[in-house]
Amino acid sequence: PDSVYWLGSAKHSNEQAYMFRKFAAYWGTNNVDHQARICHSTTVAGVANTWGYGAMTNSYNDIHNSKAIFIIGGNPAEAHPVSLLHLLKAKEQNNAPIIVCDPRFTRTAAHADEYVRFRPGSDVALVWGILWHIFENGWEDKEFIRTRVWGMDQIQEEVRKWNPEEVERVTGAPGEQLERVARTMANNRPGTVIWCMGGTQHSNGNNNTRAYCILQLALGNMGTSGGGTNIFRGHCNVQGATDLGVLSHTLPGYYGLSAGAWAHWARVWEEDGDWLKGQFDVIKDAAGKDKSLQNLTGIPVSRWIDGVLEDPDNMDNPDKVRAMVLWGHAPNSQTRLKEMKTAMEQLDMLVVVDPYPTVSAILHDRTDGVYLLPACTQFETRGSVTASNRSFQWRDKVVDPLFESLPDHVIMAKFLNKFGWADRFFRNIEMDDPETPNVESVTREFNRGMWTIGYTGQSPERIKMHMENQHTFDRTTLQAIGGPADGDYYGLPWPSWGSADMKHPGTPNLYDLSKRVSEGGLTFRARFGVERDGDNMLAEGVYSKDSDIQDGYPEFTMQMLIDLGWDNELTAAERSVIDGIAGVKTNWKTDLSGGIQRVAIAHECAPFGNAKARAVVWTFPDPVPVHREPLYTNRRDLVEDYPTYEDRKFYRLPTMYASIQKQDFSKEYPMILTSGRLVEYEGGADESRSNPWLAELQQDMFVEINTRDANNLGVRDGAQVWVEGPEGAKVKVMAMVTERVGEGVAFMPFHFGGHLEGVDLRDKYPDGADPFVLGESSNTAQTYGYDSVTQMQETKATLCKIWTA
Incomplete structure (x- = not known):
């Protein structure tokens, strides 16, 4: 199975993306990925490992509340033109200064109050240069750091090395200009930080994204309206396809590939876990012991050509990649195209599923073994998508499929019927006909499983109701004022905790302590343990509004409910499900009943705990972000x-x-x-x-x-x-x-x-x-x-x- 590479798409709906990742699981491979790998994978990794979730923390509309706007590695005027309207509204109504850091003077820079030109690949040095002035002048938010951030002392130690002279030597940006930038950000809070692929597409891109986060933590700009990290995504559903796990290193909902993650999804699918495991190949590890590829990250899309061209003895893959399925992907968006041409010509088979032939049709010199399956556009099918700010929308079908084209989920169903897994795959999914899964039923299936990020409260009915009542939502707060969605935030931005019956309104701004959790408030996630080297990793003396635990706390488990005396609030049905999973060890993200989340939120506690953000990521190659020269450097x-x-x-x-x-x-x-x-x-x-x-x-x-x-x-x-x-x-x-x-x-x-x-x-x-x-x-x-x-x-x-x- 690992000789076939399944390359998915950011153009899929959420339902199609979910089916695609599930399809790869039933095929028996983690050699599955999509465009997010080559646009914002370093964002997701860097941001998630800083404070818990790897996504935009606020929203385009919330930028209306910003008092300063810091843009690095992004060009909204051309790459995200509608977003520029939100930036300019903040500039007009708040007199918010716009700071643009970019190697080019872009059309966005033309709107800037301060344009900083710097050398490509020196982002960390630039941000540390700004932080040098912030720390030197005592402009950091000391109380925010004390109560909600771990490891800032180690950041300060690194930043001390980046005096104005060294920063200018490395970045080309003058020290007096960066002092001006630092002063502007310090004097105009809350400010927001915006970035895109200019910051992510580097060999140390994860260092860049973490440095941007640390700048906001130092200024205390997190968990507040007008602040946050507003990470601009690209394709219409790249956020959703990422959330649904069309990635070589995780299952839907960022559960990862551990045995526990597979057990969770097997329960959701009501599938035999041993059967699923048996679909995967086994290889020998360094000690000569058997290792299932089910738990091993697959080859990323950025490297699929090496899966074809690399000596198999150098890979942890049983064989070379011999067949490539490009399902809604532009190959010219990847580097090393001459080598890609060679790789395409060495494949046994190349399958392109797309409304357009794409460069896949003409890059190679093949005369056989290439198949084009015509897929529909988004206008010829229906389903949900997730925007950059984590909110859902429902797209209705405008016209029937043209010519011989078919919706992606129908093409997948046809494959499943051919491979003989359709009955297992669609066990809990209703069918409109033998080869047409009911889209709403697919939504409900991932609602049952994605407790980690709160993809559980957005039922098809709630999403459609929001679409039908768009006129009732405020254009800045995104909250409905009256009407059937009263109090909800538009699109139920995740996490929308619990089941749809709980009617959680969605979370407009992540990590905002000023709201009740039941009303969209949130803490930093307790994802990294309760202590590190004797230091407390939990929040100190701060908590979400009206929380019954008025200090930091770990993530919720059944045992924690018992210890707090809250377990008697579970229903008999919820307790039965919890007992059937892992008893007292069942936690908030594996409890299919939703009871643990429901009880935690009834006490205005975040199910994932209340911790400090992590400025130092000890699990990464560079725990403290450092500048590293690009591989090909002229310096x-x-x-x-x-x-x-x-x-x-x-x-x-x-x-x-x-x-x-x-x-x-x-x-x-x-x-x-x-x-x-x-x-x-x-x-x-x-x-x-x-x-x-x-x-x-x-x-x-x-x-x-x-x-x-x-x-x-x-x-x-x-x-x-x-x-x-x-x-x-x-x-x-x-x-x-x-x-x-x-x-x-x-x-x-x-x-x-x-x-x-x-x-x-x-x-x-x-x-x-x-x-x-x-x-x-x-x-x-x-x-x-x-x-x-x-x-x-x-x-x-x-x-x-x-x-x-």
Whole structure:
């Protein structure tokens, strides 16, 4: 089973994403993933390991309440244009200063009160430079840190090293400017921090995202309206597909892959756990003992090509990847496209499930073994999706499926019938017909299992009721004022605790102590134990409004209910379910009755406990975030001081770090290459480049080059140039000579495809299926490099050389 790779999609509805991950489980593999790996995996890992949940803490609308807006690694004006309206509202009504930190002067930077240009790949150094001024001047929120943060003393020790001179040496940002930024953030609280893929797509991306979180913890900007970390996601359901576990390292709801996690989902599915385990292969561990692949993280999508090309003796995979199923994924959104071409040609079979052929149809030179299954668009099916702020919406079908296309969940059902697992898979899911699962019934199944993140209160009926009564919700608070949804927050942003019958209103802003838990308040999650090295990890003297436990406390278990004398509040039915799971060891996230959550919330306690946020993550390669130079760096003077990691194996594959960085590519490839979005296109853009109105607006792939660099290279604006990366792959694009980028930096958008190293591949598309606009993919020239925790690809800081074509 591990020789087949199942690559899912952020375009799936929640129900389809859930079915896809369950499908992989029944197939018997964790070689399943989707786009989130290459956009925000370092966010989810960094944020979840700081305070408990890996998601946006507030909302776009809540930015109306911000007194300062700090944007790093994001360009909302072009990448999330609607969000800019919310930012500008805060700027207008609160006089909120906007600070933009970016290697490029973007359209967002044009709205900024303070624009900070810094060197790509030096985010941690930049944030520590800002924190240096905050700590130096005593501007940190000392009481917030004392009561709600663990490990800030270790952060301060690291930050002391980053005086203004060292920060400018590494980042290029002047010390006096960062002092101004620090003062602005300190004087205008609460402020919000916004980031996107500019901060995540690095080989130390998890360090970046944790540094952003720590900045907010130091300022006391967490758990408050107008503050928080507003993490902007991309595709329409990338948040939902992430939550539903279309990932190689977890089951739905971030339960992980432990034996306990599988036992939980087997109970939800009413499946034989031994049968499920038997679907997975077994390999030998280092000691020669059998190890089930059921509990081993799969190959991430960022590395699937290595699953094909790597020597099997170097992998923790029984065989090479021999078949690839790309189900709603743009391959040109990934790096190393020349190697991907080779990998596609070595596969036994390539299956593309998509409304569009995508670059998958033309990148390779295959003449057989490639199958295109036409899938519907979102307008031809129905189901729920989850927005960046964790809120649900229900999409109704607009038209019936066109031509021979089918909804994704119907295609999955057809596969399940062929493989003979349909009866087991749909045991508790109603069917509209033998090959059409009832979408609402699928929603109810994941409602029964996703207690960890409160995906349990959002029944189809409640979600649809919110959609029908959108006019009753306040546009800033997102709370309904009267009407059938009175008091609810729009879309029931998770966690919506307990069952739908509890009518929890959703949680608008995570970790907000000013509200009752039953009304959307929350503490920091007690996910990391109650003490560390003798230090208390629980909150000290702070708690959610009207909590019956007025101090920190661990996560709730049946034993804890007994100890508190609250177990007599369980119903007989709830107690029976709890006894059947693990008795007194049953906890809030494995109790299928919901009784433990119900009783905890009746006492205004958070089911997951009340702890301190963790500024130091002892389980990560860098417990305290540190600056590390990109693998391909032209600052050889910094490599000794700030080296990358040693090579190591994880996610089943050997991963190179130091062995690449020790090579000096900077003489031949002197310029930094970074990438980003355009407002006209989305993702790999097969869909949006096939739209004539959008295609007319952006017709050519290009590279932005600073005026001085262009003049030194003899490159004129509008000329065709070659851009070559240090691994030898090159692209032929139009030059845009501009001051947007600084000297020594080049920028390319990542939305194009259909050309490969100067060759137009339009003739290879199926008749009538080629997009209006084709062009080189920036990722052809992008290079090897993966985050040390999540295997996120490094696309924001590599090297290149440019010359006239």
